[in-house]
Amino acid sequence: AQRVTQPEKLLSVFKGAPVELKCNYSYSGSPELFWYVQYSRQRLQLLLRHISRESIKGFTADLNKGETSFHLKKPFAQEEDSAMYYCALSAGNMLTFGGGTRLMVKP
């Protein structure tokens, strides 16, 4: 069975501080991992996927198969980054989400 764990329900940082949202997964095969974001009053939307190895809105995430992690990082947080972030794992035909982390960026 696949599982995604986001250990922090809430992460509060000041503007300009570095941010790291943690994600750990369990899956016996080769996973496809994603980060989704939900801004206030907006739909859940894709932020980035590990297969693309891209940086979106200054965020990056590296898949660490040894530690089974896919942490989301940004060197300098902005107030507009405040949102709910979900880590997700796609395996087989299932798309499984973690419990989510609410990021609050204070001015």
Next chain:
Amino acid sequence: NAGVTQTPKFQVLKTGQSMTLQCAQDMNHNSMYWYRQDPGMGLRLIYYSASEGTTDKGEVPNGYNVSRLNKREFSLRLESAAPSQTSVYFCASSEFRYTEAFFGQGTRLTVV
């Protein structure tokens, strides 16, 4: 470009009542999903459909049924609503497992 459309947006039910949540996508996606979102528990998969004519249980299927009516539409039915089913329900669709999933705007359901 509508994407994924869910109806209704809000619903209040009495315990024991039944209802169907509708979902339609116009992106010709093969896979469709139903999730529920509860505080502190994130998004939990109820049912999914990998292709037209197939459906499979997710993490929390009890109390729900689904129908993949055609490639566009995937409905979720509550036969006898319970207060524990109070939640926000999201429908989503995707082309393949590697690609982006698109979400509907959600249905806020309250069972009293």
